[in-house]
Amino acid sequence: MDLFNYSRRETSEVNIGATPMGGSNPIRIQSMTNTATQDTEACAAQAKQIVDAGGEYVRLTAQGIKEAENLMNINAALRQDGYMVPLVADIHFNPKVADVAAQYVEKVRINPGNYVDAARTFKHLEYTDEEYAQELQKIRDRFVPFLNICKENYTAIRIGVNHGSLSDRIMSRYGDTPEGMVESCMEFLRICVEENFTDVVISIKASNTVVMVKTVRLLAAVMEKEGMHFPLHLGVTEAGDGEDGRIKSALGIGALLSDGLGDTIRVSLSEAPEAEIPVARKLVDYIMQHQNHPYIPGVEAEDFNYLSPSRRETAAVRNIGGEHLPVVIAERMDGKFETNPQFTPDYIYAGRALPEVREQGVEYILDADVWQGEVGTYPAFNYEQLPLMGSCQADLKFLFMPYMAQTEEVIACLKHHPEVVIVSQSNHPNRLGEHRALVHQLMKEGLKNPVVFFQHYMENEAEDLQIKSAADMGALIFDGLCDGIFLFNQGSLSHAVVDATAFGILQAGRVRTSKTEFISCPGCGRTLFDLQSTIARVKAATSHLKGLKIGIMGCIVNGPGEMADADYGYVGAGRGKVSLYKKKECIEKNIPEEEAVEKLIELIKANGDYTENNL
Known part of the structure; x- marks a missing residue:
């Protein structure tokens, strides 16, 4: 397959009533x-x-x-x-x-x-x-x-x-x-x-x-x-x-x-x-929308394994790359800082001026031509500013660069500047293909600079941003190419929504945990309790327990199996009855539904995994 240029896998057609699937049929x-x-x-x-x-x-x-x-x-x-x-x-x-x-x-x-x-x-x-x-x-x-x-x-x-x-x-x-x-x-x-x-x-x-x-x-x-x-x-x-x-x-x-x-x-x-x-x-x-896009001349790196990828080897630049968790960069060019403390970005891109009041524990990024070397700030260059980079003494620099700007000059510069973190940009209809091509070119050149993916949107609905940004980031995370994510949205969504989406993407890709993970099924005719209200009650009681995975299953079909991937499980066992699991071990069977959430909290507390919510 071609990692960089979209084409749909050829399949046989399957007859399903009057709505066939596969072949030339739509998805x-x-x-x-x-x-x-x-x-x-x-x-x-x-x-x-x-x-x-x-x-x-x-x-x-x-x-x-x-x-x-x-x-x-x-x-x-x-x-x-x-x-x-x-x-x-x-x-x-x-x-x-x-x-x-x-x-x-x-x-x-x-x-x-x-x-x-x-x-x-x-x-x-x-x-x-x-x-x-x-x-x-x-x-x-x-x-x-x-x-x-x-x-x-x-x-x-x-x-x-x-x-x-x-x-x-x-x-x-x-x-x-x-x-x-x-x-x-x-x-x-x-x-x-x-x-x-x-x-x-x-x-x-x-x-x-x-x-x-x-x-x-x-x-x-x-x-x-x-x-x-x-x-x-x-x-x-x-x-x-x-x-x-x-x-x-x-x-x-x-x-x-x-x-x-x-x-x-x-x-x-x-x-x-x-x-x-x-x-x-x-x-x-x-x-x-990827269909029939302009050709991307990417070349797959020889040591990349599509079927069993591992994280790309990079040299850590401060807390980016190496063995560090992927970072989140956010923009605050309007000077406003509104966010959930649970989803505080690691770096804030402030453009050409720092905000009057800075958030504690957050580093700031400024355009290179206005950067003054203040503590807790770092310069951002674009690929046309390479001559400025040599005279800058910062121990962390950001280089905003699209794939097609990766010239011999840029590659030579990167070989002399391991302190540079690349911010990959793309306006291509298949931005995934261009982002991939940029990182594979780095791999072919033996460069170990970390890469943060800049994803630009103009969304006014949270759902639209969540779907599009997650779809664009999925393969980059699963391929092991992601050292960070920078979501930049010019629609009407709040900074808090954009930040939560970025952290949610990293958690969904299993590369950085920032909140409780709930593994809950959609329900079907086998479900023997009100799934939606139960999920709401469990979330209300446990959503502050960062790092825990809690499974909420309507029935036994996938229950114990998915419990093996969760720390605790809540599984329908019969009409109005629930069984509780710790990983794949059933701890308590056939609890009345009205008592089950309280019993789940007791189980989590008994194992030392519960802390009070002080927010």
């Missing part, structure tokens, strides 16, 4: 109902809301045979009112349910982690090669009859791998790794190919954006190697709600879309299903 948008699947009226009403918002597929959970059979009534209710949207059944644990659902919907999603393998228990299992082959034969024996039903009914399938529900069999042989997630998928895909079943879509999801991006990249490479071109469904599971859910989804999904991967997306928000659609639409539309 499709979808969501999932959270109503009980036996409630025909409620499911049909919510499906209509999703379609009216712009959704092109609607997924419903089917826990058992009764729910699967009622998909026929839901389908009929929608068709009767002129809604021809393809329906997708979501199946876990019971392959018989998939057999039934395939007769009534346009697509069935199965989870390789629990289709034939037993539910995950985190036990290590030992298999000889012969025993392992026997387990694969069990999958084939059960899966092929299902494929035959799908063939008879013209039903497509999605092989949907979730990081949170890998089987003990896969975990025991491959560990909790991207390779294990990919193999879990490929076991089923190879059977589809052998059986000449081509209406297949694939997804590999995780709440950890790093795992999700790395695994989908690897899956695409493995499929290419084996001559497969199936379309991809993208999503970040348990992304959460509000700005966190939008930033995390745009970061992970956007990074892959920017590289041409993905044929349908679902933005999983812990909100009303129809609220997911406009977010997904904005993300896809923004990435599609």
Whole structure:
């Protein structure tokens, strides 16, 4: 693939009702109902809301045979009112349910982690090669009859791998790794190919954006190697709600879309299903602006590993680069300093004049031609001011530079000035490609200057800034190229919103933590409590606990698996009942819902991870 110039991955077309996916079709948008699947009226009403918002597929959970059979009534209710949207059944644990659902919907999603393998228990299992082959034969024996039903009914399938529900069999042989997630998928895909079943879509999801991006990249490479071109469904599971859910989804999904991967997306928000659609639409539309852009003559550095990147080696300049966390630079050229103390920038670009009152603990950046060498301030040069740089004695200098200005003169200057931090700029339609090209050129020249990415916007809505900036930064963070971020917004948004977005992007990319991380699912027909109000209560009680990860899951499907990535977990266990986890260990079962948040706080306190909120 070309790291610098956008082109969409070529895939086969999959027939899903009257809305095909892949091939030359547009990237499709979808969501999932959270109503009980036996409630025909409620499911049909919510499906209509999703379609009216712009959704092109609607997924419903089917826990058992009764729910699967009622998909026929839901389908009929929608068709009767002129809604021809393809329906997708979501199946876990019971392959018989998939057999039934395939007769009534346009697509069935199965989870390789629990289709034939037993539910995950985190036990290590030992298999000889012969025993392992026997387990694969069990999958084939059960899966092929299902494929035959799908063939008879013209039903497509999605092989949907979730990081949170890998089987003990896969975990025991491959560990909790991207390779294990990919193999879990490929076991089923190879059977589809052998059986000449081509209406297949694939997804590999995780709440950890790093795992999700790395695994989908690897899956695409493995499929290419084996001559497969199936379309991809993208999503970040348990992304959460509000700005966190939008930033995390745009970061992970956007990074892959920017590289041409993905044929349908679902933005999983812990909100009303129809609220997911406009977010997904904005993300896809923004990435599609990369199409047919002017050519970027970037050259990939030889030691860069796209499938398993590590952080680029840089020489630290004060607290930027080296082993330091990525910094946040913000602008305050209006002289105003308004921010949340939790999201105080490391550096403030003040332009040509310092504010009358300076914020304690913050360093300032001034244009080089007005910089006076005051303590706590540093000069900013543009690439046309290189002659001034040699006479400047500052131990930290910022050089604002676009990729195409990286001339032999500039490179020679940088080799003599390791104290320079480069601020990469781009006005290109595919700014990601130019930012990447600049850093790869530095790598090819053996330069170790840190790089901060300057991202310029003119947004008036917080959601728009969150989606666009996260999508632009995703691949740069996952590639290991980011030593800092500088969001510059000339719209009407407050400085506080812009700062929080910058810190949110770094946290979503798992490179800098500034607040509590909430891993919460979007809810579905399996959810047995009011997810949105529960999330609000948990956040109110714990959002000041910087550095903790707290999972809030509607049911057991991904619960324990995602709990392994969280410090504490709150998982629906039955109607009005909740179980509490510390990592992947269940500490207390079947707590009444009305007591569960208080019990969660007690659990956090008992483990010494709770501090009072003094704000």
